[in-house]
Amino acid sequence: xxxxxxxxxxxxxxxxxxxxxxxxxxxxxxxxxxxxxxxxxxxxxxxxxxxxxxxxxxxxxxxxxxxxxxxxxxxxxxxxxxxxxxxxxxxxxxxxxxxxxxxxxxxxxxxxxxxxxxxxxxxxxxxxxxxxxxxxxxxxxxxxxxxxxxxxxxxxxxxxxxxxxxxxxxxxxxxxxxxxxxxxxxxxxxxxxxxxxxxxxxxxxxxxxxxxxxxxxxxxxxxxxxxxxxxxxxxxxxxxxxxxxxxxxxxxxxxxxxxxxxxxxxxxxxxxxxxxxxxxxxxxxxxxxxxxxxxxxxxxxxxxxxxxxxxxxxxxxxxxxxxxxxxxx
Amino acid sequence: xxxxxxxxxxxxxxxxxxxxxxxxxxxxxxxxxxxxxxxxxxxxxxxxxxxxxxxxxxxxxxxxxxxxxxxxxxxxxxxxxxxxxxxxxxxxxxxxxxxxxxxxxxxxxxxxxxxxxxxxxxxxxxxxxxxxxxxxxxxxxxxxxxxxxxxxxxxxxxxxxxxxxxxxxxxxxxxxxxxxxxxxxxxxxxxxxxxxxxxxxxxxxxxxxxxxxxxxxxxxxxxxxxxxxxxxxxxxxxxxxxxxxxxxxxxxxxxxxxxxxxxxxxxxxxxxxxxxxxxxxxxxxxxxxxxxxxxxxxxxxxxxxxxxxxxxxxxxxxxxxxxxxxxxxx
Numbered sequence: 001x002x003x004x005x006x007x008x009x010x011x012x013x014x015x016x017x018x019x020x021x022x023x024x025x026x027x028x029x030x031x032x033x034x035x036x037x038x039x040x041x042x043x044x045x046x047x048x049x050x051x052x053x054x055x056x057x058x059x060x061x062x063x064x065x066x067x068x069x070x071x072x073x074x075x076x077x078x079x080x081x082x083x084x085x086x087x088x089x090x091x092x093x094x095x096x097x098x099x100x101x102x103x104x105x106x107x108x109x110x111x112x113x114x115x116x117x118x119x120x121x122x123x124x125x126x127x128x129x130x131x132x133x134x135x136x137x138x139x140x141x142x143x144x145x146x147x148x149x150x151x152x153x154x155x156x157x158x159x160x161x162x163x164x165x166x167x168x169x170x171x172x173x174x175x176x177x178x179x180x181x182x183x184x185x186x187x188x189x190x191x192x193x194x195x196x197x198x199x200x201x202x203x204x205x206x207x208x209x210x211x212x213x214x215x216x217x218x219x220x221x222x223x224x225x226x227x228x229x230x231x232x233x234x235x236x237x238x239x240x241x242x243x244x245x246x247x248x249x250x251x252x253x254x255x256x257x258x259x260x261x262x263x264x265x266x267x268x269x270x271x272x273x274x275x276x277x278x279x280x281x282x283x284x285x286x287x288x289x290x291x292x293x294x295x296x297x298x299x300x301x302x303x304x305x306x307x308x309x310x311x312x313x314x315x316x317x318x319x320x321x322x323x324x325x326x327x328x329x
Numbered sequence: 330x331x332x333x334x335x336x337x338x339x340x341x342x343x344x345x346x347x348x349x350x351x352x353x354x355x356x357x358x359x360x361x362x363x364x365x366x367x368x369x370x371x372x373x374x375x376x377x378x379x380x381x382x383x384x385x386x387x388x389x390x391x392x393x394x395x396x397x398x399x400x401x402x403x404x405x406x407x408x409x410x411x412x413x414x415x416x417x418x419x420x421x422x423x424x425x426x427x428x429x430x431x432x433x434x435x436x437x438x439x440x441x442x443x444x445x446x447x448x449x450x451x452x453x454x455x456x457x458x459x460x461x462x463x464x465x466x467x468x469x470x471x472x473x474x475x476x477x478x479x480x481x482x483x484x485x486x487x488x489x490x491x492x493x494x495x496x497x498x499x500x501x502x503x504x505x506x507x508x509x510x511x512x513x514x515x516x517x518x519x520x521x522x523x524x525x526x527x528x529x530x531x532x533x534x535x536x537x538x539x540x541x542x543x544x545x546x547x548x549x550x551x552x553x554x555x556x557x558x559x560x561x562x563x564x565x566x567x568x569x570x571x572x573x574x575x576x577x578x579x580x581x582x583x584x585x586x587x588x589x590x591x592x593x594x595x596x597x598x599x600x601x602x603x604x605x606x607x608x609x610x611x612x613x614x615x616x617x618x619x620x621x622x623x624x625x626x627x628x629x630x631x632x633x634x635x636x637x638x639x640x641x642x643x644x645x646x647x648x649x650x651x652x653x654x655x656x657x658x659x
Contacts, residue, residue, distance in 0.1 A: 123652060127655060129651050130459065130605060130651070130655075132459070132463055133459075133595070133605060134652075137592075137648040140640065140643060140644035141640075141647075142644070143644075144638065144639070144641035144643070148635065148637035148641065151637075152637065256467050260464055260467070260468070269458070269460045269464075301475055301478040301483065302475075304471060304475035304478060305472060305475035307471060308468050308470075308471030308472035309468075309472060311471060312469060312472060315456075315464045315468060316450060316453070316465065317454075318461075319456040319465070320453075320454045322455070323455030
């Protein structure tokens with residue numbers, strides 16, 4: 001009798017609860033399926049290898065950024081300075097080519113990102129300031145640096161070899177897509193199979209518990225910020241190469257969009273939850289949204305509106321899920 | 330004995346001085362800034378330059394005063410840029426068809442309504458941390474900006490296109506009462522009202538307690554949800570007022586004029602000494618913070634520093650202020 005009652009209750013809860021949990025966990029996946037379904041009924045050439053690869057190609061920079069940011073968010077922080085790092089290292093990678101060979105300039109751009117990440121880590125992990133506001137300030141500072149470096153004009157790159165990094169392809173697969181896949185594999189391995197990655201999850205889950213279990217919390221979390229900065233440096237270099245120009249305007253909203261994208265994927269600001277594949281899906285939602293809206297020829301102001309609504313809706317759902325968890329535990 | 334007493338006395342003076350420097354660092358910085366600039370560039374003390382500073386006071390001050398309540402309440406609002414865009418384009422377009430006072434009131438109501446929407450998003454989702462509020466309000470900012478773009482069609486609207494009377498807005502922008510500009514008088518009135526609201530009313534005290542410790546505030550019977558609603562509505566309303574002062578001063582409204590106000594407002598509030606952790610702070614401190622930010626850009630302008638380097642300076646000061654604020658707590 002009792003068993004039956006429980007059984008009834010479970011099935012009564014079952015479908016709705018299960019659908020609810022699935023939608024909450026896989027928001028990004030659901031969003032992508034919805035968009036794919038919408039495009040089935042569109043007369044435009046959405047389902048072509050060219051368009052799909054192009055979509056991946058144009059999202060690749062954001063994806064590389066997101067892999068770094070995911071580390072910091074899983075560790076219970078976040079990184080809003082990536083927009084600033086993106087533009088400054090992009091400009092550096094072009095400007096430094098005047099005084100040094102291309103390879104060194106690229107390395108310098110990435111190292112710049114690493115250095116900024118180190119400073120971010122010092123301020124937010126070692127000195128324990130609020131990471132989101134301190135990195136926001138860092139982003140503001142770096143935007144100013146980028147404007148000062150270029151006088152707010154775009155700087156063209158002169159080296160064709162540099163341009164080919166971001167625009168070339170290998171048997172039809174764009175270089176950027178391949179670089180993104182390599183970054184994805186690296187980040188995935190780091191988070192899934194190394195002690196460092198597992199420690200990050202522990203730190204994000206509960207900082208104090210992690211500390212008492214003997215994890216070097218400060219060093220580990222600090223390294224997450226360094227990696228995030230390095231990834232942003234790499235992405236900035238690739239962006240400059242892809243556009244063949246360095247400019248101070250690209251970073252404006254990038255940082256917030258990437259951080260939101262990571263949360264869209266299912267990595268939560270609470271820390272300790274999520275992963276690299278989820279972030280990839282989350283950013284793809286934004287990439288695909290852009291692509292779909294362009295395909296459907298939606299006016300650009302409505303595109304801004306839709307994007308804003310999607311951001312609000314997804315963050316709202318993320319918070320709402322946490323509220324339920326808080327109430328029911 | 331006497332030696333010990335003297336020692337203790339000196340210690341107490343030293344400690345009081347230390348506390349003063351820690352709490353009122355911003356005043357020291359303002360004094361240093363004014364002295365250095367006045368020596369290097371005597372033009373700084375010209376009456377015309379001082380009037381100019383007084384006029385710049387308006388928009389950033391209004392927005393920062395509103396932001397103060399959000400930060401004291403332990404939250405943050407990135408949507409002020411979007412609210413400024415929306416209020417400015419809607420208000421300026423309504424001056425013609427509705428008349429001046431209805432347009433002004435509509436602008437303020439829209440600001441407050443945007444704030445209420447922020448609060449609704451935060452309260453319904455149960456976003457109780459600053460980071461969550463930051464991203465939610467960022468999304469709201471995008472939405473408000475998009476609405477402003479759609480409403481105005483991306484066009485800039487000018488005062489001289491308005492055929493009917495717009496004397497009130499012109500006097501807000503450029504008029505003066507005695508030696509003070511009208512916007513300065515508005516600022517004084519608003520400051521008085523907000524100061525009374527913050528220090529003398531139950532709701533104002535409740536906001537500080539909510540910011541200090543939400544759980545403790547809730548357990549001691551404070552309706553924290555109402556406090557959160559109030560802080561966002563106040564911030565939206567003040568941002569609306571700021572938008573009106575802003576477009577009156579520059580006599581144009583474009584759907585992008587609010588860009589950068591969110592970081593500047595947060596910067597002013599934090600530099601003034603209101604802590605980002607919530608609970609402590611005051612509108613008077615924010616006035617000092619805004620004064621420092623405006624004086625700084627005025628001084629850097631006079632000294633011929635490029636706008637880009639000024640952005641760098643602002644970022645550096647923001648980081649420094651947060652870092653110092655954080656050390657103070659430990």
